[in-house]
Amino acid sequence: MSAAVPADPEPQPSTTTGQYHHGNLKVALLQAAVELIRETSVEKLSLRALARKVGVSQTAPYRHFKxxxxxxxxxxxxxxxxxxxxxxxxxxxxxxxxxxxxxxxxxxxxxxxxxxxxxxxxxxxxxxxxxxxxxxxxxxxxxxxxxxxxxxxxxxxxxxxxxxxxxxxxxxxxxxxxxxxxxxxxxxxxxxxxxxxxxxxxxxxxxxxxxxxxxxxxx
Structure with a gap:
């Protein structure tokens, strides 16, 4: 019998930016999204840019937002x-x-x-x-x-x-x-x-x- 595959852990922060450390990733992403809108515009907001700002992998935001x-x-x-x-x-x-x-x-x-x-x-x-x-x-x-x-x-x-x-x-x-x-x-x-x-x-x-x-x- 093969071993069960564990669920993916919450994405870890990138060592390059390190802006996200602990706590609820979804909350951190929402807060960072508002900051990005303020800094640029809602039109320029993207999930990839959001991931870079928070310091997580580019796929991490898709765990919370389609x-x-x-x-x-x-x-x-x-x-x-x-x-x-x-x-x-x-x-x-x-x-x-x-x-x-x-x-x-x-x-x-x-x-x-x-x-x-x-x-x-x-x-x-x-x-x-x-x-x-x-x-x-x-x-x-x-x-x-x-x-x-x-x-x-x-x-x-x-x-x-x-x-x-x-x-x-x-x-x-x-x-x-x-x-x-x-x-x-x-x-x-x-x-x-x-x-x-x-x-x-x-x-x-x-x-x-x-x-x-x-x-x-x-x-």
């Missing part, structure tokens, strides 16, 4: 999860729905500005056939659900317009998404602003929320 598109999907899923975490962390049970929409909005915009590569990836055209990745679609809906829940609370409390909650949430999100995208692309850096950027961002958060209020007010 192809580049699968890698981008995994980054996007992680990004949506992070967005849920940073926004929900700012919600205060003792505050009103309008106040919490603003809390959520501030955290959302700050995350987008601090993580432009991730933000552009999740909403841009780089990922192909998104509908073929139900986990990604669910992650995106979970992120949007944070705002949806707040809008539903505001409708019930009488703070927000008595209208379709999804339409109200989409109107609010679209306004903040537009601001985030312009900020990431450097639009405001090229403009002569009437106020400093922090004040501009706060105004955007407040006005996005006021658009769906029954009796608009600054909170």
């Amino acid at each position: 192809d580049k598109n699968h890698l981008l999907v995994e980054i996007a899923k992680d990004t949506f999860a992070e967005m849920v975490m940073v926004t929900t962390k700012e919600l205060k049970p003792q505050q009103t729905p309008p106040q919490n929409v603003c809390n959520c909005g501030r955290a959302y915009l700050q995350y987008a500005i601090d993580n432009p590569e991730r933000y552009k990836l999740v909403f841009g055209p780089s990922i192909e056939n998104r509908e073929n990745y139900p986990d990604l679609m669910e992650a995106g809906m979970s992120s949007f659900a944070v705002l949806m829940n707040l809008v539903e609370q505001g409708i019930d409390s009488g703070d927000f317009l008595d209208h379709c909650p999804k339409l109200l949430a989409n109107a609010c999100w679209t306004s903040m998404h537009g601001f985030a995208s312009l900020a990431i692309d450097g639009f405001y850096q090229r403009q002569e602003l009437p106020v400093d950027f922090a004040t501009l961002m706060e105004g955007q958060v407040q006005l996005s929320m006021r658009a769906i209020q029954r009796q608009p007010s600054w909170v």
